[in-house]
Amino acid sequence: MKTKVVIIGGVAAGPKITAKLLRTKDFDCEINLYTEEDMISYSACGLPYFVEGLIENPQRLIVRRPEQFEEQGAHIHLNKRCIKILPEEHIVLIQDTLTGIVEEVQYDKLALATGARPVLPPIKNLHLKNIFTVRKVQDGINIRNKMRSSDTKKAVIVGGGYIGIEMLEAFYLNNIETHMIEMNDYILPIFDSEISEMIKAEILRMSEGKVKITTSDAVIAFEGEECVKRIITAKGQIIETDMVVIASGVTPNTEIARAAGIELGVSNAIRVNNRMQTNIKDIYAAGDCTENFHLVSKNYAWIPLGSTANKEGRCAAINISGKYDAFPGVLGSAVTRYDGFTMSLTGLTETEAKKFGFDTISSTMTKKDKAGYMPSAENITIKLVADKRSKKILGAQAIGCGDADKRINTVASAIQSDQTVDEFLHLDMTYAPPFSTAVDPLLSAALLINNQIYS
Ligand SMILES: Cc1cc2nc3c(=O)[nH]c(=O)nc-3n(C[C@H](O)[C@H](O)[C@H](O)COP(=O)(O)OP(=O)(O)OC[C@H]3O[C@@H](n4cnc5c(N)ncnc54)[C@H](O)[C@@H]3O)c2cc1C
Structure with missing residues (x-):
């Protein structure tokens, strides 16, 4: 009898689990992948370079299409959101996001690859037009369209993490006057403070006055009639802008896991063992929705990265297929760039x-x-x-x-x-x-x- 494997989430970890299971010859399974999006298997990491214009066609960000998986025997269900997990019954409830219809889907093994989503800070008037977050391909398309429109001369980036820096690079290279606001005392606070200071100085030097960076101040309000026109900061700065990108962090999509009694850990990400098993039998998790074991601190941390999502996805698939694999943990190795500065x-x-x-x-x-x-x-x-x-x-x-x-x-x-x-x-x-x-x-x-x- 075929083992019914259900996978929730279709960007990096979900497709990786699918691809590895399809390559596993001696495991007879039926794979059903559900995603609430209308596409799967794309590189979110490539979005800043798409916005920049280095990659012109958004289709280039797609790693594998649903048809490629279908040809190999996996079933890919787009626009289908998992709304509930019933672990005792081995059932998930899947809702069609277009019709609202809910169906029950039986599983033998369930893999959660639900990832993470941008956090929206408590800023007044978040509803105004031309305020964007960056996570999905459509976000990249919307940001680039606005950036390239003739009335866009200025932008504000909220948040000085690596995604904020990559968006800053994209705007700078497109001659958009850009102001980054970071509430911490340093941009890229994952570095030691003196290194972050060097990074800030170098970005400002390279940008020759076209980029501004404010630290130790927070955006508290957006203003404008229909579209955002200016931002107000806690320290009273008023900055005129034509568009805003909010890159102030992400949070794991773990609400359905929590509701099902799956144990969460650091930052509400799913706790898994080194075989990517959750505390509930036959339920695995991989990618940005899981926390990580840090190999140096020997503590749990949440370091959501595409490189890790792929390794964890592979490990989950091997264990789902009944073989043994152990993912040791992470070092949080990361890299980004600003116009040739790494x-x-x-x-x-x-x-x-x-x-x-x-x-x-x-x-x-x-x-x-x-x-x-x-x-x-x-x-x-x-x-x-x-x-x-x-x-x-x-x-x-x-x-x-x-x-x-x-x-x-x-x-x-x-x-x-x-x-x-x-x-x-x-x-x-x-x-x-x-x-x-x-x-x-x-x-x-x-x-x-x-x-x-x-x-
Ligand atoms: C702009 C940007 C640049 C990045 N650059 C890098 C980089 O250079 N290097 C790097 O290592 N990482 C980078 N990352 C991070 C990397 O993209 C993520 O770590 C990776 O996408 C995680 O993959 P995932 O499959 O775990 O989760 P996600 O990519 O978050 O995908 C999860 C999917 O599951 C869907 N989903 C969630 N809940 C449900 C549900 N209940 N039912 C159905 N579907 C659901 C979501 O809609 C989403 O499609 C970047 C991210 C961004 C946004």
């Missing part, structure tokens, strides 16, 4: 590490990413953080116009293999002038830490 990190920042009780030691250095005489050499600043007692590497941040992210990936690998600074600085990294320096900047940062430990 910002990347992995593991814990020094601030976070201190919060988790580590006795930290760190080094920060700015160096050319390639031999200084090479025309393509650019600066990168690396901050490496280690634990004084164990000498284990805890995290790294790397920013600059040079190859910062490849250094971060190297550190991620070192952290996951539990390396100490002594071991790390003997790493046999590649060198030739167009690629690196004879002593890679990363190893120089490790040497600096070592010198401090043994001084």
Whole structure:
């Protein structure tokens, strides 16, 4: 008898589970994927580059179409929202979002991949036209249409996280005068504050006055007749604008999980074990709707990323098919860019590490990413953080116009293999002038830490 697998959610984790199950030869299953959207399997990560115009056609963001899955035997149900899970009966209630009709669907194994949605802060007049959030393909289309309309000269971005920065880049490259407002004292607060300050200074320098960034102030109201015309901040700034993008964070879509008695953890994301099983038998979860185990802090965290959603989806599918796979956890490795300036990190920042009780030691250095005489050499600043007692590497941040992210990936690998600074600085990294320096900047940062430990 075929195992009935029902998957809820169709962007990254849901399609990944589907694709992996379809590739699993010795597992006889019937796959039904339900999504409330009218499309599946798209790259939300690509939306800023679509808005920018680097990708002209939104169809290019689609990874796989429903027909491709259907041809392989999976059933894809668009415009169908799961409104209730009945775990005892192994039933989900699915509502057609166009007709309102509700049907009961039986499952043997259920996978929740319901993801996350943007948070709307408590700002007056959120209903005004030309105020956008960015999550779905249609959001990207709406933002770009407005940005490209002849009456749009100015924009405001609410929130200075990585999505806010990517939207800032898109507007800047389209010659839109843009003002970013961040209520924290720093933009990109996932970095240590002095690195965030460097990032802000660099973005402002590169943008030559076309971009403004306000920190430590919050938007409290939008004003305008029908369309947004200006924003008011808590500190009394009045900023004229033609459009607004709110990028002030996301929250997991876990209401149906909670109602079914599924245990939630950090930030209300679903708690799963390393096989992506929830506390309820035969119910799995993967992607942005789940919390993550952090490999350095050894605590749970909620770090919703597409890279993780894909790995978790694969792991869930393997376990659903009756085999064994374990997802160890995350380092929160992330990267973004602003007009050629890369910002990347992995593991814990020094601030976070201190919060988790580590006795930290760190080094920060700015160096050319390639031999200084090479025309393509650019600066990168690396901050490496280690634990004084164990000498284990805890995290790294790397920013600059040079190859910062490849250094971060190297550190991620070192952290996951539990390396100490002594071991790390003997790493046999590649060198030739167009690629690196004879002593890679990363190893120089490790040497600096070592010198401090043994001084
Ligand atoms: C602008 C932007 C840029 C990003 N850039 C990056 C990046 O560079 N790198 C990176 O790693 N990550 C990035 N991300 C994050 C990445 O897109 C997400 O981590 C990823 O989409 C998570 O996939 P998911 O399938 O878990 O959830 P989601 O993408 O949130 O998809 C969940 C789907 O489930 C549907 N759904 C929810 N509830 C129900 C229900 N009850 N019934 C039916 N359907 C339901 C939702 O409508 C949605 O379609 C970016 C995100 C955005 C918005």
